[in-house]
Amino acid sequence: MSFETLAAHWADIQPRRIEDLFEDPKRAGAFSTQAENMLFDWSKTTLDDRAVTLLLDLAQKAGLTDRLEAMFSGEAINETEGRAVLHTALRASTARKIIVEGKDVIPGVQDSLKRMGDFAVRLRKGQVRTPSGGRFTDVVNIGIGGSDLGPAMAVRALSPYHDGPRVHFVSNVDGAHIADTLAGLNPADTLVIVASKTFTTIETMTNAETARKWIAAQVGEAAAGLHFVALSSNEEKTGEWGIARERVFGFEDWVGGRYSMWGPIGLSLMIAIGPDRFGDMLDGARAMDTHFRSAKGRDNMPLMLALVGLWHHQICGYPTRAVLPYDQRLVRLPAYLQQLEMESNGKRVAMDGTPLSVVSGPVVWGEPGTNGQHAFYQLIHQGTEIVPCEFMLAREGHEPELAHQHRLLAANCLAQSQALMVGRSVEVARDLMEKAGLKGDELERQAAHRVFPGNRPSTTLLYNKLTPRMLGQIVALYEHRVFVEGVILGINSFDQWGVELGKVLATALEPVLNGEASPADLDGSTQQLVDYLT
Numbered sequence: 001m002s003f004e005t006l007a008a009h010w011a012d013i014q015p016r017r018i019e020d021l022f023e024d025p026k027r028a029g030a031f032s033t034q035a036e037n038m039l040f041d042w043s044k045t046t047l048d049d050r051a052v053t054l055l056l057d058l059a060q061k062a063g064l065t066d067r068l069e070a071m072f073s074g075e076a077i078n079e080t081e082g083r084a085v086l087h088t089a090l091r092a093s094t095a096r097k098i099i100v101e102g103k104d105v106i107p108g109v110q111d112s113l114k115r116m117g118d119f120a121v122r123l124r125k126g127q128v129r130t131p132s133g134g135r136f137t138d139v140v141n142i143g144i145g146g147s148d149l150g151p152a153m154a155v156r157a158l159s160p161y162h163d164g165p166r167v168h169f170v171s172n173v174d175g176a177h178i179a180d181t182l183a184g185l186n187p188a189d190t191l192v193i194v195a196s197k198t199f200t201t202i203e204t205m206t207n208a209e210t211a212r213k214w215i216a217a218q219v220g221e222a223a224a225g226l227h228f229v230a231l232s233s234n235e236e237k238t239g240e241w242g243i244a245r246e247r248v249f250g251f252e253d254w255v256g257g258r259y260s261m262w263g264p265i266g267l268s269l270m271i272a273i274g275p276d277r278f279g280d281m282l283d284g285a286r287a288m289d290t291h292f293r294s295a296k297g298r299d300n301m302p303l304m305l306a307l308v309g310l311w312h313h314q315i316c317g318y319p320t321r322a323v324l325p326y327d328q329r330l331v332r333l334p335a336y337l338q339q340l341e342m343e344s345n346g347k348r349v350a351m352d353g354t355p356l357s358v359v360s361g362p363v364v365w366g367e368p369g370t371n372g373q374h375a376f377y378q379l380i381h382q383g384t385e386i387v388p389c390e391f392m393l394a395r396e397g398h399e400p401e402l403a404h405q406h407r408l409l410a411a412n413c414l415a416q417s418q419a420l421m422v423g424r425s426v427e428v429a430r431d432l433m434e435k436a437g438l439k440g441d442e443l444e445r446q447a448a449h450r451v452f453p454g455n456r457p458s459t460t461l462l463y464n465k466l467t468p469r470m471l472g473q474i475v476a477l478y479e480h481r482v483f484v485e486g487v488i489l490g491i492n493s494f495d496q497w498g499v500e501l502g503k504v505l506a507t508a509l510e511p512v513l514n515g516e517a518s519p520a521d522l523d524g525s526t527q528q529l530v531d532y533l534t
């Protein structure tokens, strides 16, 4: 089976409308996957049995099962960097043994979790003291990309569970970000977490320097170091930066940046919600790992999420997908998924360096509902491009006293997928216009604007409640989706060479903007921009 066979099948079935597929009374259940208190309904898509069979064969042919076991068992599947890919080890059962370069990594993971837990508990109890003997009331995580998006998304998602110090995030090198964040804080009561796997990322190191000056100005140079913690794999650099060893939480190179919220990079989250709830999140992710490894075919949720994504992007040719959580606390999930999916699968060559024969990952974007409804849903419903929508919704919220609002939220979510599929015919639009008293050409003109073509695909992921455990399940679900898509495309989902060139050029341009170097061989446009700025 191949992409070509799938494309031919798509050409055959394209004229059929999604809603007609529901003539099969079993469609909803048969084109849905349930696991771990979640229901993933993918029945409002154009997929039929043959398409599903072809997609499952494609996954099989790509060697998914072997590749999956290779990842879980610590083989160096990140071939361009020669590394294992073991974010799953960060949440693995203590009974497991995962051997990397002859050594079981699980004891190290457990040690690291314990160190984080001890620190978080002492900080939360006020036992980790400021140099003047006070309590740290605020924690600022300085990091970017994978050292920011995961914990920032999760801290926001789990706000009902916060009972620790306040946690803030600074990522952008734009001084506005750190200035605005620190503006409301007292340096004497603030702990800064410098989160950087490499401890060389220019944005993070620049912001960390700014924070150090801000703290030193109040507490003095000597005491400033006691306000810092580092999360990094680079012990040498954290030492050079003056952070004491016991304040460094390290991790191995087999944890990719965008897959790292389960370990030390999640310290800010652990501080906010406590180690037990952090552990619940790991349990949820582990449950999803177990499900991913054991469930077969249509019963495997990450597999089906991936196959639906491939169907829409690589086969149907829809260029983007929208992630639409009807869950305000998942406001940062689309940004998190942008890194997870686009940094992982936005590649142009296969693992062996040859050009890809199919398009790689789609553009991923989104916003929480219902805000999006009053902004970009116009295009989703009536624009000329089809945007597969991935709706998400909890059965219950955290505010029992506002249950009526949750019902309204849910009604909106379900209504959108219904509207996308069913649409509104020109006949119904004409009828509406007639009832509004219009006639003739004006009726026709106005009716045309009120037609919804419908037949637009969407999926809906329902889950019980956004608890720490459920968040772990959701994030692991998406991680595995990215993995499956990468395996089928034949690419390395775990490197990110595409971010390098811009970094190199920025490093060369900074002295030009400082007036310390003269521009060398700049193209006309960049030269003009430099001239304007200097």
Ligand code: F6P
Pocket: 144, 145, 146, 147, 195, 196, 197, 198, 199, 200, 201, 204, 257, 258, 343, 496, 499
């Ligand atoms: O530039 C991209 C990237 O390398 C991401 O992959 C990573 O998550 C981010 O930068 C931050 O890297 P670090 O944790 O080393 O500062």
